[in-house]
Amino acid sequence: MFRIVQQDTGKPAPGVPMTVLDQAGNPLAHLASDAEGVVQLPRRPGPRLRLRVGLRSEEPIELNTALLGDDPTDLVAPSRLPELKVTVTAAAADEPLPRPAAPAAASLAAPAGEPVPPHVVYYQRLAMFADTVAHTDAVSQAEADFFALGTPEDAPLRYGVVIEVEESWQSQGVQWGELLHSVSLTPGDEARLAVLDGRWRKDTDGRERPIQILARMVGSSMLGDLVTSLRAELMLDPVTLAEPALDAAATETVQLLRERTERQSHALRRRPLGLVEAPADAPATAAVRTVRNTTADRLVTFHFFEPLERFRVVVRTPRIRPVVFVPFRLPNVATPDVVRRFGHIFRRTLLDRALLPELDHLLAGEDPRPGARLLEHVAANLLYYSTAIIAAGDPEARHIALSKLRDASGRALTDGIENVVLGRMGNYIALPLRSTAPLAPAWRAAVTEHTVRPARIHEDFVITIPHAGVWVTAQAHEPVQQRETEGQQQAG
Structure with a gap:
C-alpha cells in the first residue's frame, strides 16, 4: 500500500497515476491514487518492485519489497503534475461507464455533377x-489416385x-x-x-x-x-x-x-x-x-x-x-534449367513469396543449395506452374x-x-x-x-x-x- 503526497505540503495527492513496471520497463499494471492519495496493489513476488509515479516521462523508482510494511508507504508526487479532483459516489460506482459515442460519419462529397x-x-x-459419349469399357472401381x-x-x-x-x-x-x-x-x-x-x-x-x-x-x-x-x-x-x-x-x-x-x-x-x-x-x-x-x-x-x-x-x-x-x-518443370529459362514467369507467379531469395540465387547461375525448397515446391505444384508457363510463355x-x-x-x-x-x-x-x-x-x-x-x-x-x-x-x-x-x- 502506498500514499501519494504533495511535494510542498505533504497533503494527499489524489488522481496521481502509478504504473507497475517489469525489469525491462514494460507496464504491468496502471493504477491511480484515490481521494486520500492511497494506492493499493498486491505484494509483488520478488525482492524488487519497480514503479513510476506520474507521467510516462518520469523516471521509475525501484523499491525493496522486504522493507515495505503493512502501513502505507509515502511517495512524493511530481511537482508539475496537476492536482485532480477524484469524487466517486456510491451510486456512480455501481453504474457502468457509458460507451463513448462515435463521431459522425466523415465523408468527402464529390463536386456537383462529378460523381466518383x-x-x-x-x-x-x-x-x-x-x-x-457412351463408354463401353467397364467402369473402374479402383480408388482415386x-x-x-x-x-x-x-x-x-x-x-x-x-x-x-x-x-x-x-x-x-x-x-x-x-x-x-x-x-x-x-x-x-x-x-x-x-x-x-x-x-x-x-x-x-x-x-x-x-x-x-x-x-x-x-x-x-x-x-x-x-x-x-x-x-x-x-x-x-x-x-x-x-x-x-x-x-x-x-x-x-x-x-x-x-x-x-x-x-x-x-x-x-x-x-x-x-x-x-x-x-x-x-x-x-x-x-x-x-x-x-x-x-x-x-x-x-x-x-x-x-x-x-x-x-x-x-x-x-x-x-x-x-x-x-x-x-x-x-512436363518436368522442377529442374534448374527450366526454372532459369522461365525465370520471369516464376518470379511473377511464385506462390510462396518466401522462396524469392532461392529463386534469385538460382537465376544468378548458382547451384541449388543444400536444404533448398524451391524445386520441391515447384514439383508439388506442377499443374499450377505448367499452366503458368503455357499461359505466359x-x-x-x-x-x-x-x-x-x-x-x-x-x-x-x-x-x-x-x-x-x-x-x-x-x-x-x-x-x-x-x-x-x-x-x-x-x-x-x-x-x-x-x-x-x-x-x-x-x-x-x-x-x-x-x-x-x-x-x-x-x-x-x-x-x-x-x-x-x-x-x-x-x-x-
Missing part, C-alpha cells in the same frame, strides 16, 4: 460440357463456355466502426500504442486496395493468383454442366458471387484487430501510434475506432463465350503446339480459336472459340439463344469492408481549475 466513378471487378468461371498426374494418351478435346461477370463497387462513404481502445491522459502525458492488425496478408506490399484484397478472397486462390498476375480477371471455381441450361448456370454464378462476397467481407472483419500499449523495446518499424495531451488544465481521453467503408455492389448480366478445353502433358511457341492438333472436322485447332489462355480446369487449358460451329447441336443452340436473348440477371446489395489502420478521436473533459472553483463555490 465506381470500381469494377471482373470475374470468370469456366464451365465444361459433360461428356455424353490424386497424386498420379499423368495425362492419358488419347485425351480428347472438350468444349464448354466461360461465364464473365462484372461487379460494380460504388462507394457510399466512410464511417466509424467499433470502439477498439480508449486511453485517458493527464496534461502533458503521452501514450504509445501498438496496432495489432491481422486482417491483411503480411506479404502485401501496400499497393493493393481493400477491394482488391477482398476480390482475391472471393476468387479461387490458386487460379486467382495465377490469372491476376497475367490478366485483370479473377477466376471462380469451375463447374461441369450436364444439361444445356446456360441461363440457370449464369444465375447460379451470380448468386454464388454475391454469397461469397458477403461471406468474405464478414470474414475480413472477423480477423483480429486491437491496440495494446507498446513495449519499451518496440522496433521503430512497428505500427505504433503516439497520442499526447497538449492541454494544460484538463484530462483528455483518446478513443480508437475501426475505419469502415460502405459500398453498393451491382452485379451485371453475365456474358457467355464458347471455349475449347485442350489437354496438356505435364511465348505465344508463337504456343501457336505451333496448338497447330498440330485437329478438331472434330479435321481442321487445325488454331484456325478456330484465339491464342489466349483463359484458365485451367484440371489438366485442360481453356482457349476461346471464334464461333460456335465446333459445339454439339444442343449446346450450340443454347449458346446462340443466350447470346441473342440473354437472361436479365441483376443483383444489388451493400457491403461494408474495413480499411487498414485505425481512427482516433479526442474527448476533452472539464478543466481542472474550473472543477476546483465550482467545488469551492458549492462548499461555500
Whole structure:
C-alpha cells in the first residue's frame, strides 16, 4: 500500500497515476491514487518492485519489497503534475461507464455533377460440357489416385463456355466502426500504442486496395493468383454442366458471387484487430501510434475506432463465350534449367513469396543449395506452374503446339480459336472459340439463344469492408481549475 503526497505540503495527492513496471520497463499494471492519495496493489513476488509515479516521462523508482510494511508507504508526487479532483459516489460506482459515442460519419462529397466513378471487378468461371459419349469399357472401381498426374494418351478435346461477370463497387462513404481502445491522459502525458492488425496478408506490399484484397478472397486462390498476375480477371471455381441450361448456370454464378462476397467481407472483419500499449523495446518499424495531451488544465481521453467503408455492389448480366478445353502433358518443370529459362514467369507467379531469395540465387547461375525448397515446391505444384508457363510463355511457341492438333472436322485447332489462355480446369487449358460451329447441336443452340436473348440477371446489395489502420478521436473533459472553483463555490 502506498500514499501519494504533495511535494510542498505533504497533503494527499489524489488522481496521481502509478504504473507497475517489469525489469525491462514494460507496464504491468496502471493504477491511480484515490481521494486520500492511497494506492493499493498486491505484494509483488520478488525482492524488487519497480514503479513510476506520474507521467510516462518520469523516471521509475525501484523499491525493496522486504522493507515495505503493512502501513502505507509515502511517495512524493511530481511537482508539475496537476492536482485532480477524484469524487466517486456510491451510486456512480455501481453504474457502468457509458460507451463513448462515435463521431459522425466523415465523408468527402464529390463536386456537383462529378460523381466518383465506381470500381469494377471482373470475374470468370469456366464451365465444361459433360461428356455424353457412351463408354463401353467397364467402369473402374479402383480408388482415386490424386497424386498420379499423368495425362492419358488419347485425351480428347472438350468444349464448354466461360461465364464473365462484372461487379460494380460504388462507394457510399466512410464511417466509424467499433470502439477498439480508449486511453485517458493527464496534461502533458503521452501514450504509445501498438496496432495489432491481422486482417491483411503480411506479404502485401501496400499497393493493393481493400477491394482488391477482398476480390482475391472471393476468387479461387490458386487460379486467382495465377490469372491476376497475367490478366485483370479473377477466376471462380469451375463447374461441369450436364444439361444445356446456360441461363440457370449464369444465375447460379451470380448468386454464388454475391454469397461469397458477403461471406468474405464478414470474414475480413472477423480477423483480429486491437491496440495494446507498446513495449519499451518496440522496433521503430512497428505500427505504433503516439497520442499526447497538449492541454494544460484538463484530462483528455483518446478513443480508437475501426475505419469502415460502405459500398453498393451491382452485379451485371453475365456474358457467355464458347471455349475449347485442350489437354496438356505435364512436363518436368522442377529442374534448374527450366526454372532459369522461365525465370520471369516464376518470379511473377511464385506462390510462396518466401522462396524469392532461392529463386534469385538460382537465376544468378548458382547451384541449388543444400536444404533448398524451391524445386520441391515447384514439383508439388506442377499443374499450377505448367499452366503458368503455357499461359505466359511465348505465344508463337504456343501457336505451333496448338497447330498440330485437329478438331472434330479435321481442321487445325488454331484456325478456330484465339491464342489466349483463359484458365485451367484440371489438366485442360481453356482457349476461346471464334464461333460456335465446333459445339454439339444442343449446346450450340443454347449458346446462340443466350447470346441473342440473354437472361436479365441483376443483383444489388451493400457491403461494408474495413480499411487498414485505425481512427482516433479526442474527448476533452472539464478543466481542472474550473472543477476546483465550482467545488469551492458549492462548499461555500
